Amino acid sequence: MYCECEYGDGRLPLLFIVNPAAHSGEGYALWKQAEAVLQERSIPYEVYFSEKRGDVRQLAKRLTNVSEGAERFLIVLGGDGTLNEAIQGMQHFEQVRLGYIPTGSSNDLARDLKIGHDIRPLMKKLLDGGTEHRMDLGCVTWNADGKTQKRHFLVSCGIGYDAAVCQEALDSPMKDALNKLGLGKLTYLGIGLKQMLTLQYCRASIRLDGREIIKAGKLLFAAGMIHRYEGGGFCFCPKADDQDGLLDLCVVNNVPRWKFPIIIPFALKGKHGGFKGVDQYRASRIEIRTSTPCWVQTDGEIPGKLDRIELTVEKQKLRFII
Numbered sequence: 511m512y513c514e515c516e517y518g519d520g521r522l523p524l525l526f527i528v529n530p531a532a533h534s535g536e537g538y539a540l541w542k543q544a545e546a547v548l549q550e551r552s553i554p555y556e557v558y559f560s561e562k563r564g565d566v567r568q569l570a571k572r573l574t575n576v577s578e579g580a581e582r583f584l585i586v587l588g589g590d591g592t593l594n595e596a597i598q599g600m601q602h603f604e605q606v607r608l609g610y611i612p613t614g615s616s617n618d619l620a621r622d623l624k625i626g627h628d629i630r631p632l633m634k635k636l637l638d639g640g641t642e643h644r645m646d647l648g649c650v651t652w653n654a655d656g657k658t659q660k661r662h663f664l665v666s667c668g669i670g671y672d673a674a675v676c677q678e679a680l681d682s683p684m685k686d687a688l689n690k691l692g693l694g695k696l697t698y699l700g701i702g703l704k705q706m707l708t709l710q711y712c713r714a715s716i717r718l719d720g721r722e723i724i725k726a727g728k729l730l731f732a733a734g735m736i737h738r739y740e741g742g743g744f745c746f747c748p749k750a751d752d753q754d755g756l757l758d759l760c761v762v763n764n765v766p767r768w769k770f771p772i773i774i775p776f777a778l779k780g781k782h783g784g785f786k787g788v789d790q791y792r793a794s795r796i797e798i799r800t801s802t803p804c805w806v807q808t809d810g811e812i813p814g815k816l817d818r819i820e821l822t823v824e825k826q827k828l829r830f831i832i
């Protein structure tokens with residue numbers, strides 16, 4: 511972790527956390543485009559670069575540990591995974607305005623918010639103050655070694671297939687190579703197809719707000735979503751609203767494997783709900799138990815393999831600036 515500082519005139523601190531490794535190493539070059547806008551306007555700022563996984567969380571924790579009454583404007587440059595790390599560390603949510611410049615390869619949050627990817631207009635808007643958009647914050651909790659663990663999410667938390675694809679992609683040497691050729695989506699496509707053919711189904715029971723029980727005999731995945739897209743553009747919950755204090759849930763259960771290639775193009779457009787075995791729900795608390803431990807993902811990051819998770823949501827907890 512290191513810092514290049516040009517801030518110091520006593521105004522609202524403008525703080526940047528940059529993942530230079532996002533988008534297979536393009537992150538630093540994209541930061542330079544953002545920095546050019548700051549320099550043109552002679553705006554003071556501080557920028558902190560992550561050097562490894564986990565740094566973004568620590569940086570966010572340190573930079574938002576403010577005293578009462580003080581405010582921070584924190585802008586994160588990275589993909590959904592970088593932003594996810596930042597919100598794990600964030601403190602004093604009411605005193606922090608959170609800006610975001612998407613420089614990852616999937617950018618599902620940016621897709622849903624329709625904020626685009628062009629750095630200059632995004633920077634200019636943020637520097638002009640932007641618009642505050644109160645955003646729900648999801649939380650998944652589970653037990654490990656007798657202790658309750660938790661992780662926040664902004665986009666989605668899924669168990670099963672979607673998480674298994676993320677987990678394999680995170681460790682895939684192919685991802686970097688294909689990203690450099692601008693073909694990063696092929697990684698997910700390849701791994702997605704492989705997992706579709708090989709993933710073992712599990713049984714699951716799902717409770718919504720402590721009541722309704724969904725019994726799944728052959729669960730492919732269940733994803734609780736704050737935003738509409740995950741997995742690089744799959745509109746699994748087309749009615750998700752990031753301000754309603756509720757999670758939309760997509761459950762895919764008991765769908766024969768041969769049907770997947772037919773359903774996928776519909777899922778990209780959010781039209782998959784009509785297929786038998788694809789169901790949508792909405793709740794503020796979702797408890798999921800599976801018959802065997804399955805991979806879990808939060809905004810594409812992997813907390814581990816789990817067989818019992820609880821998803822909740824804090825309504826409009828984040829002061830997101832767009």
Ligand SMILES: Nc1ncnc2c1ncn2[C@@H]1O[C@H](COP(=O)(O)OP(=O)(O)OP(=O)(O)O)[C@@H](O)[C@H]1O
Pocket residue numbers: 529530531532533534559560561562563564565566588589590591592593595613614615616617810811
């Ligand atoms: N300096 C760094 N070097 C390597 N990894 C980093 C560094 N900083 C953060 N990370 C990790 O990189 C991952 C960043 O993923 P992110 O989603 O932001 O970008 P991406 O990999 O380009 O996009 P996508 O996941 O959408 O394909 C996170 O898991 C984060 O912990």
